[in-house]
Amino acid sequence: MSLQTLDKQDAPSLMSKVISACLHTREITLLLMILGIVVVMSFVTPYFLSASNFRAVAVGMTPTAIIVIGMAILLASGGFDLSVGSVMALSSTVVALLLLAGVPIPVAVVLGLVLGAVAGLANGILITVIGINPLVATLGTMSIARGIALVLTEGFSVSSLPPAFGYIGKASLFGIPLLVILTLSLIVLFDLAVRHTRFFRQIYFIGANEKAAMLSGIAVNRVRIIAYILTGTLAALAGVLLASRLMSGTPTAGNALELQVLAAAVIGGASLRGGEGTILGAFLGVVFVALINNAMTMLAVSIYWQMIVIGAVLVCAVALDMLVRRQSA
Amino acid sequence: MSKKTPLIELQTVSKSFGSNKVINHVDFELLPGEIHALVGENGAGKSTCLGMMYGLHQPDAGSISLSGKKTVIDNPAHAQNLGIGCVFQELSLAGGLSVAENIFAGHAPATFGIVDWKKLRRRAETLLGEFNLSIDVTAPVDKLPISTRQVVEIAKALSLNSRVILLDEPTSALTPDEVDALFTILRDLTRRGIGIIYVSHHMSEIFSIADRVTVLRDGRKISTHKTSETSENEVVTEMIGGHVPASVKHASDAIGDVFLEAEALSFPGVFEDISLTLRSGEIVGLAGLMGSRRSVIAKALAGLFTARDGVLKIKGAPVDLRSLSGAMKAGIGYVPEERKTDGLFLDHSVRDNLVAASLKKHTTHGIFSTASARQATQNAIERFSVKAASQDTNIRFLSGGNQQKIMLAKWLETEPDILIIDEPTKGVDVGAKFQIHDELRKKAADGMAVLVVSSDFPELATLTDRIIVVREGRLVGEIGAEMATDDSILNLAAGVEAAPQNTLHEVERSAIQ
Ligand SMILES: Nc1ncnc2c1ncn2[C@@H]1O[C@H](COP(=O)(O)OP(=O)(O)OP(=O)(O)O)[C@@H](O)[C@H]1O
Numbered sequence: 001m002s003l004q005t006l007d008k009q010d011a012p013s014l015m016s017k018v019i020s021a022c023l024h025t026r027e028i029t030l031l032l033m034i035l036g037i038v039v040v041m042s043f044v045t046p047y048f049l050s051a052s053n054f055r056a057v058a059v060g061m062t063p064t065a066i067i068v069i070g071m072a073i074l075l076a077s078g079g080f081d082l083s084v085g086s087v088m089a090l091s092s093t094v095v096a097l098l099l100l101a102g103v104p105i106p107v108a109v110v111l112g113l114v115l116g117a118v119a120g121l122a123n124g125i126l127i128t129v130i131g132i133n134p135l136v137a138t139l140g141t142m143s144i145a146r147g148i149a150l151v152l153t154e155g156f157s158v159s160s161l162p163p164a165f166g167y168i169g170k171a172s173l174f175g176i177p178l179l180v181i182l183t184l185s186l187i188v189l190f191d192l193a194v195r196h197t198r199f200f201r202q203i204y205f206i207g208a209n210e211k212a213a214m215l216s217g218i219a220v221n222r223v224r225i226i227a228y229i230l231t232g233t234l235a236a237l238a239g240v241l242l243a244s245r246l247m248s249g250t251p252t253a254g255n256a257l258e259l260q261v262l263a264a265a266v267i268g269g270a271s272l273r274g275g276e277g278t279i280l281g282a283f284l285g286v287v288f289v290a291l292i293n294n295a296m297t298m299l300a301v302s303i304y305w306q307m308i309v310i311g312a313v314l315v316c317a318v319a320l321d322m323l324v325r326r327q328s329a
Numbered sequence: 330m331s332k333k334t335p336l337i338e339l340q341t342v343s344k345s346f347g348s349n350k351v352i353n354h355v356d357f358e359l360l361p362g363e364i365h366a367l368v369g370e371n372g373a374g375k376s377t378c379l380g381m382m383y384g385l386h387q388p389d390a391g392s393i394s395l396s397g398k399k400t401v402i403d404n405p406a407h408a409q410n411l412g413i414g415c416v417f418q419e420l421s422l423a424g425g426l427s428v429a430e431n432i433f434a435g436h437a438p439a440t441f442g443i444v445d446w447k448k449l450r451r452r453a454e455t456l457l458g459e460f461n462l463s464i465d466v467t468a469p470v471d472k473l474p475i476s477t478r479q480v481v482e483i484a485k486a487l488s489l490n491s492r493v494i495l496l497d498e499p500t501s502a503l504t505p506d507e508v509d510a511l512f513t514i515l516r517d518l519t520r521r522g523i524g525i526i527y528v529s530h531h532m533s534e535i536f537s538i539a540d541r542v543t544v545l546r547d548g549r550k551i552s553t554h555k556t557s558e559t560s561e562n563e564v565v566t567e568m569i570g571g572h573v574p575a576s577v578k579h580a581s582d583a584i585g586d587v588f589l590e591a592e593a594l595s596f597p598g599v600f601e602d603i604s605l606t607l608r609s610g611e612i613v614g615l616a617g618l619m620g621s622r623r624s625v626i627a628k629a630l631a632g633l634f635t636a637r638d639g640v641l642k643i644k645g646a647p648v649d650l651r652s653l654s655g656a657m658k659a660g661i662g663y664v665p666e667e668r669k670t671d672g673l674f675l676d677h678s679v680r681d682n683l684v685a686a687s688l689k690k691h692t693t694h695g696i697f698s699t700a701s702a703r704q705a706t707q708n709a710i711e712r713f714s715v716k717a718a719s720q721d722t723n724i725r726f727l728s729g730g731n732q733q734k735i736m737l738a739k740w741l742e743t744e745p746d747i748l749i750i751d752e753p754t755k756g757v758d759v760g761a762k763f764q765i766h767d768e769l770r771k772k773a774a775d776g777m778a779v780l781v782v783s784s785d786f787p788e789l790a791t792l793t794d795r796i797i798v799v800r801e802g803r804l805v806g807e808i809g810a811e812m813a814t815d816d817s818i819l820n821l822a823a824g825v826e827a828a829p830q831n832t833l834h835e836v837e838r839s840a841i842q
Pocket residue numbers: 346349351369370371372373374375376377378418716717718726727728729730731756758
């Protein structure tokens with residue numbers, strides 16, 4: 001419902017202003033909650049604060065964190081992509097197979113990324129030019145990509161890769177894994193790009209009101225297709241890095257990853273209605289979910305209970321958001 | 330004038346949607362520095378003509394020339410590159426984004442693709458400053474009242490530095506004062522050689538701003554006149570192909586019991602101390618300028634916006650309306666201001682839209698009667714002369730004014746005791762406007778209490794029994810039918826300091842008398 005502007009509100013106290021700013025900025029809310037988890041957990045178990053645990057959590061969430069960039073952009077444009085987990089698995093197996101066949105590492109990596117871009121292009125064309133609903137289109141490509149990965153490998157992991165390929169996955173810089181540094185750089189880069197470049201600002205117009213975007217002279221289909229290509233490429237990158245870290249291509253990797261990524265992005269402030277969300281928010285969503293999982297593992301909560309908790313967190317985050325919005329309407 | 334090359338020219342263009350021939354061999358030209366009005370009844374084809382010039386529709390036959398050169402305009406992005414800007418009949422802004430970003434949608438000032446936010450803000454402020462509008466340009470547009478959004482929309486078209494500007498009913502939510510500000514800007518633009526096509530149903534606006542006027546009827550061009558060489562009467566006669574309907578000033582005689590009573594409704598920061606009564610049989614106007622909160626007050630009375638303090642009574646009993654369905658049970662009908670987003674199911678038929686709020690009426694023993702709905706729709710189509718291919722057509726494909734008529738008819742169908750209408754005749758042509766006024770008067774005579782919010786002050790002056798004026802969320806006075814003119818409303822709405830300065834009001838007043 002649209003309401004008149006409330007520009008002459010009684011001056012609220014500084015405190016309530018701060019609280020409302022926190023509630024309205026998802027990034028801040030999430031940061032506070034992440035801090036909360038860290039503080040509580042460090043009292044509960046000393047091992048939580050150890051460098052090796054942080055390392056493990058950080059490295060473990062790199063695939064999700066890389067893919068969430070694309071997903072957040074798609075969500076802001078009013079779309080989404082369910083095929084990311086499958087594309088990640090496909091690129092990891094294809095790169096591994098190419099390496100086994102003796103293709104030089106750089107060439108294999110580039111081909112893996114191109115594969116992801118092609119998958120994204122296919123999604124983009126199906127959704128924009130042909131007009132298939134994103135749910136249906138990416139559900140289809142999800143199944144196809146996974147199927148190809150399984151057919152190529154007959155369901156087995158591809159290992160015995162050349163040792164040099166494992167470098168990126170294992171190397172560290174000042175004690176920080178290269179994977180983590182790379183992921184963080186991508187997050188910062190894309191967060192800034194989405195906030196400040198003309199190209200990515202168009203995404204929000206398309207998500208908020210596609211017709212209006214078209215009437216404003218924005219090339220809606222082109223922008224949409226590029227967003228899908230970007231997402232496919234990022235999923236493929238996550239696959240290549242995963243293969244490098246595990247030193248094998250796994251056709252079953254990233255099962256149900258698309259749902260985790262979607263959940264994290266939504267917890268981070270994106271919305272399936274489109275037009276909102278930031279990369280930073282989505283990334284914090286990934287961190288939040290990863291920490292909750294980690295905390296529960298440390299507390300020896302069963303994996304089945306972890307699913308229940310994550311589901312509850314997702315619903316609560318969205319419900320809280322709705323309440324805050326209604327308050328401010 | 331005739332020696333200049335037209336900026337844009339339609340050369341015997343035709344356009345059909347399916348089997349429906351909407352534009353039929355139309356010729357039209359816009360000269361540099363000219364304001365050329367395009368008029369016609371609802372569904373005559375005005376928006377379709379603009380759509381062809383903006384690359385939204387491709388003509389089936391004929392061609393378009395730009396500065397004498399035949400050009401195919403592929404899409405809106407292409408049109409913008411060719412120097413054509415457009416303000417649409419329906420608002421086309423992206424809700425959550427800031428005012429400044431919306432104004433420069435897709436072409437924000439940038440270096441190497443990186444948006445220069447400072448420049449963006451400054452330019453947006455400058456553009457809005459020309460409308461004497463100082464709002465926070467970093468605020469999201471969906472927090473703004475519709476009238477302000479309309480100004481943002483106009484600023485958006487001006488931001489492109491176009492040579493040709495297409496304006497499709499740009500003033501439908503603006504009060505006379507705001508229209509004056511727009512006209513000053515438009516005159517300024519024409520001095521720079523820019524050409525403007527101006528679509529409006531307000532004859533007074535056309536005769537005060539346009540150099541020439543072209544009349545369309547049923548997709549055919551009827552005539553082009555210099556406004557100095559024709560009269561409102563002639564233009565309206567050509568538009569409707571018959572004689573001009575006349576509106577008489579209204580005075581209800583059978584005013585009855587109090588149906589709705591508001592006692593000191595307040596919502597701090599939005600409106601304060603709103604007390605008013607609505608009686609059976611009367612039509613009351615609610616007037617105010619941009620930022621007066623007229624729409625939000627109407628929503629509060631209809632139960633769509635809950636005030637913090639105060640009491641709302643219906644037929645003497647206090648009520649706590651928390652939703653529209655609650656309000657409907659209490660006997661209230663509410664017609665929203667924005668038909669596209671708030672009022673219609675765009676992908677459903679005319680009939681579905683008409684009966685959406687009164688399904689019960691067409692249902693016996695739990696079974697919905699399509700025949701009965703069909704009959705009701707047929708009646709409404711005739712009563713309001715709605716132009717639609719059939720009642721099974723998706724309402725999306727009706728022209729703006731015809732959609733408006735269906736939305737109003739939908740609420741009349743619910744037979745409420747109290748009807749609250751925000752902009753009843755937005756985008757409706759002269760003839761249909763009188764039909765709507767007539768219909769509202771009949772309903773009032775049958776005992777309905779009607780509250781009309783309108784930015785069209787002449788409309789309020791003729792239609793209503795008394796007019797309540799609001800300014801910045803407070804009631805500032807009431808004008809009885811005998812005293813109501815658009816000037817007296819404007820003076821009260823703006824505060825004493827703003828005296829009318831434009832001939833527009835003179836013309837508009839003479840149209841009433
Ligand atoms: N996309 C479409 N598909 C089918 N029919 C359409 C479409 N757009 C417009 N029409 C039809 O074309 C005719 C002309 O519509 P148009 O919107 O040009 O009228 P208009 O003169 O702008 O009317 P108004 O004053 O109500 O805005 C109408 O009968 C309308 O139903």
